[in-house]
Amino acid sequence: MAKVALLVGISEYEPGLNPLPSAVRDVEAVCEVLLHPEMGGFAASDIILLKNPERQAVEMAIETLFSGRHKDDLLLLYFSGHGMKDDRGRLYLATRNTSKTPQGELIRSTSVSANFIHDRMSGSSCSKRGRRWG
DSSP: OOEEEEEEEOOOOOTTSOOOTHHHHHHHHHHHHHHSTTTTOOOGGGEEEEESOOHHHHHHHHHHHHTTOOTTOEEEEEEESOEEEOTTOOEEEEOTTOOBOTTSOBOGGGEEEHHHHHHHHHTOOSOOTTOOOO
């Protein structure tokens, strides 16, 4: 059984989104808990920590996290940052380069769609037990 975690913290944003100084500190704290032998028990080599990445880096890391896994693997995806909805109410995770139009609408191609994450989770071979999204 593999134990793998992807921790994403976004504190810095393009103009139009407020910075979240604690987001990167959040993922650093979660990382410490996961590394603690009596709490998380994760190996340092099995934790991917992304601080203020752009959309493509986040999507690549998510795809890597969920691909090629086995039924008994334990996978953790943790995100600290802004969540946004588009004009149709669909959820997106904002990344460092997330932008809005001059009218204030989300430019979807600059953020990570919750549907993208759900699709990668659903396509994974790891056990479906304990999956939480929301």
